[in-house]
Amino acid sequence: MKTSEIPLTPVPLTSELAEAMLQRQIKKHHVAIMLLHWFNAFVWLFELLTGLALITSPLFRVVPEWYVSIVEGAFGSRANMLQFHIALGVAWIVVFLVYGVFGVRTYLSQEVLKKEVALDHDDFRWLVVRTLRILGRSDEPLPPQGIYNAGQKLFAFVIYAMIPVVMLTGVVMAFRLFSPAIVGWAVVLHFAAVGVVVSGLMVHVYMGAVFPEEKPAFFSMITGNVHELFAYSHHFKWWREMKLEEREWDEQHDAAAAPPPEGPPESVGPPR
Amino acid sequence: MARYAMVTDLRKCVACHACTAACNVAWGVPPGHARTHVHVTPLAGTFPNLSSSPYVAQCNHCEHPPCVEPCPSGATFQGEDGVVRVDKGVCIGCGYCVTACPYEARFISPADRKVDKCDFCTPRIARGELPACVTTCTANAKHFGDLEDPTSEVYRMVFAEGARRIESGTIAVGPNVYYLGKPEHLDLVAASFPPRPPRLLAAGKTWRSLVKPLVVAAVAATFLGQSVAFFSQLWNGEKDFED
Numbered sequence: 001m002k003t004s005e006i007p008l009t010p011v012p013l014t015s016e017l018a019e020a021m022l023q024r025q026i027k028k029h030h031v032a033i034m035l036l037h038w039f040n041a042f043v044w045l046f047e048l049l050t051g052l053a054l055i056t057s058p059l060f061r062v063v064p065e066w067y068v069s070i071v072e073g074a075f076g077s078r079a080n081m082l083q084f085h086i087a088l089g090v091a092w093i094v095v096f097l098v099y100g101v102f103g104v105r106t107y108l109s110q111e112v113l114k115k116e117v118a119l120d121h122d123d124f125r126w127l128v129v130r131t132l133r134i135l136g137r138s139d140e141p142l143p144p145q146g147i148y149n150a151g152q153k154l155f156a157f158v159i160y161a162m163i164p165v166v167m168l169t170g171v172v173m174a175f176r177l178f179s180p181a182i183v184g185w186a187v188v189l190h191f192a193a194v195g196v197v198v199s200g201l202m203v204h205v206y207m208g209a210v211f212p213e214e215k216p217a218f219f220s221m222i223t224g225n226v227h228e229l230f231a232y233s234h235h236f237k238w239w240r241e242m243k244l245e246e247r248e249w250d251e252q253h254d255a256a257a258a259p260p261p262e263g264p265p266e267s268v269g270p271p272r
Numbered sequence: 273m274a275r276y277a278m279v280t281d282l283r284k285c286v287a288c289h290a291c292t293a294a295c296n297v298a299w300g301v302p303p304g305h306a307r308t309h310v311h312v313t314p315l316a317g318t319f320p321n322l323s324s325s326p327y328v329a330q331c332n333h334c335e336h337p338p339c340v341e342p343c344p345s346g347a348t349f350q351g352e353d354g355v356v357r358v359d360k361g362v363c364i365g366c367g368y369c370v371t372a373c374p375y376e377a378r379f380i381s382p383a384d385r386k387v388d389k390c391d392f393c394t395p396r397i398a399r400g401e402l403p404a405c406v407t408t409c410t411a412n413a414k415h416f417g418d419l420e421d422p423t424s425e426v427y428r429m430v431f432a433e434g435a436r437r438i439e440s441g442t443i444a445v446g447p448n449v450y451y452l453g454k455p456e457h458l459d460l461v462a463a464s465f466p467p468r469p470p471r472l473l474a475a476g477k478t479w480r481s482l483v484k485p486l487v488v489a490a491v492a493a494t495f496l497g498q499s500v501a502f503f504s505q506l507w508n509g510e511k512d513f514e515d
Contacts, residue, residue: 056346059472059480062488068346078346079361135504173364176385180367184475187344187366188483195487199494206498211505 006243010144010236013229021228026242028147028220028231036099037221043092044201050075050085051194060191086174093167115146115241116153122237123150144236151207158200165193274353274418275448276392278403279429280328282453282461284413287312287326291405291414298393298404302383307331307390308405309376313464325457327465328414330405331356331377331390332437335446338470339369339378348387354448357391360384368476374443374467392416419448426450443467 013021029037052063053071056078061068075081106112122143127150132138148156169190176183208218216230231239292308301307308330315322337356340348347363350356363386370378370387381388393403397416401407406414417424429435435450436458443466451458472480 054345057342057344059342059476060344060484062484077361079359082345082362082364135500173366176365180365180370180380180385181473181475183364184366184368184473187364188475188479191479192483192487195483195490198487199490202491202494202498206501210502 006240006247010141010232013232018229021232024228025223025225026228026231027224028226029224031224032099032103034221034224036095039095040092043088046088047085047092048194048198050081050088054078054082054085055191086170089167089170089174093171096163096167115237116148117156119150119153123153126150127154142234144240145234145238147235147238149234151203155200155204158196162193162197165189166197169193273420275420276333276353276355276397277417277419277426277430277448277450278330278392278406279415279426279435279450279452281413281415281429282325282327282451282457284411285310285326285328285409286411286413288410290408290410291328294404294408295390298396300383301388302381305379305381305388307377307388311465313460316460323456323460325453325461327438327451327461329375329377329465330449331373332375332445332447332449333392334448338374338445339372342368342372342472342476344368344476355392355394356389357394358387358389360386363387366475368473371471371473374445374470375447376468438462438465438467440466443469 050071053068055061055063056068072078072081075084122145125143126145129138129140129142130149130151132140133142169186172178172186173183173190207214208221214234216226217234220226228239231242287310289310292306292310295301295307299307308328311327311329313325313327315324317323333350333354333356335354337348337350339356340350343349344366345362345364347359347361348356348369349359365380365385365387367380367387370380373389378387378389380386393401393405396403402416403414406416415425415429417426419427419430421427426435429452430450433452435452437444437447437450438458438461439445439447440462445467451461453461
């Protein structure tokens with residue numbers, strides 16, 4: 001699609017154009033984000049496996065007793081299991097702190113908050129249409145989305161709200177800070193916050209790994225790239241923005257290259 | 273397997289606190305705390321017929337220990353020998369067991385901020401020694417042994433001499449620490465230091481009655497929603513997104 005004809009809303013594509021867009025890869029995630037994502041997934045998997053087995057009291061336990069025995073047996077003792085849970089949790093916190101220190105300026109900029117975090121009118125509409133479409137109750141096209149769709153944004157809100165709770169209560173329990181009464185409440189909050197995250201995590205995993213329409217998003221967490229057609233059809237606002245930037249870059253470039261009209265300039269590269 | 277028990281002869285006890293001192297030294301119990309507590313009941317009766325009795329309180333290693341169930345991490349457990357122990361490697365110091373104990377035998381140690389209590393000197397009995405309080409008792413009032421061994425001292429005291437448990441009508445969890453004494457003295461001890469009902473902390477109550485059902489419901493509801501979506505996906509067939 002030529003940069004001169006960037007539509008305001010998604011328009012039907014010709015098959016040649018769609019084919020061309022299918023071939024063109026667009027970078028969606030940095031390597032740092034992908035590493036963090038899979039590290040995070042690894043941590044959650046093992047923290048959940050051990051965490052469930054750590055709650056052994058029949059009053060609070062949510063897994064059968066044989067599960068507790070299996071995990072305990074795998075670690076040799078319950079104390080080892082707790083040590084592992086704490087060590088991995090601390091490593092997780094440290095990695096996120098390092099990431100936060102280096103990423104805070106990038107990720108807390110006004111622009112990013114507005115485009116990638118805040119929900120707009122299209123997002124609310126998207127949530128309704130998405131649900132109806134999954135249930136087979138609607139054929140309405142999905143409203144255009146930014147780099148993250150409304151579902152991803154909602155999941156992010158759940159995560160942002162709950163992760164600090166999980167981390168803080170975990171540290172309070174691991175090092176038995178403040179008073180026994182606070183530790184007693186930390187156990188409850190830790191469990192509650194993880195419960196909320198797991199509810200969202202199930203949707204996240206389903207959408208990423210099972211749901212057919214989001215397959216390119218799943219692979220983008222491995223390769224970092226999505227093809228342009230996916231960006232166009234699932235993240236139209238993001239696609240449009242990239243195109244506008246591209247056009248701007250082209251125009252500046254054309255203007256600069258205008259005096260010597262012969263041939264294209266040598267330094268041709270993507271705008272981002 | 274053994275069934276360990278302790279018998280304290282209150283007729284001999286002189287309330288000298290040597291048991292507490294020996295225990296504190298043996299296990300490095302932090303100042304201000306103790307695993308045994310020597311009490312003396314208030315005076316009862318009218319002058320000149322007054323009576324009073326000493327009483328040594330400690331973990332009773334109950335048959336049905338109310339402290340085990342509320343321990344979230346399973347740090348508190350009952351061994352096959354009946355001794356209720358704390359796995360310090362698993363304790364997180366939440367204090368749920370402290371309020372559950374009817375005999376106030378548990379405390380959170382300021383040394384490691386984990387729960388601490390009498391464990392019948394587990395390392396000593398593993399070596400074949402007697403608990404520190406028993407060997408130290410100046411009046412030879414404390415006796416320790418195996419209730420399943422009919423030749424043991426404690427067996428004789430419990431089954432022949434009528435050593436009894438300090439229980440109340442409502443709180444009877446089967447303590448394995450028995451007391452010998454005149455019946456009126458033992459009644460006085462039971463009346464002065466009755467076991468209290470086990471309490472679950474507000475945090476534990478909230479967890480059990482509110483948070484756990486909510487979390488289970490939320491995860492189950494999400495799972496159901498996913499299942500609906502998944503089967504509708506199978507039903508409608510997968511569409512490649514190029515369409």
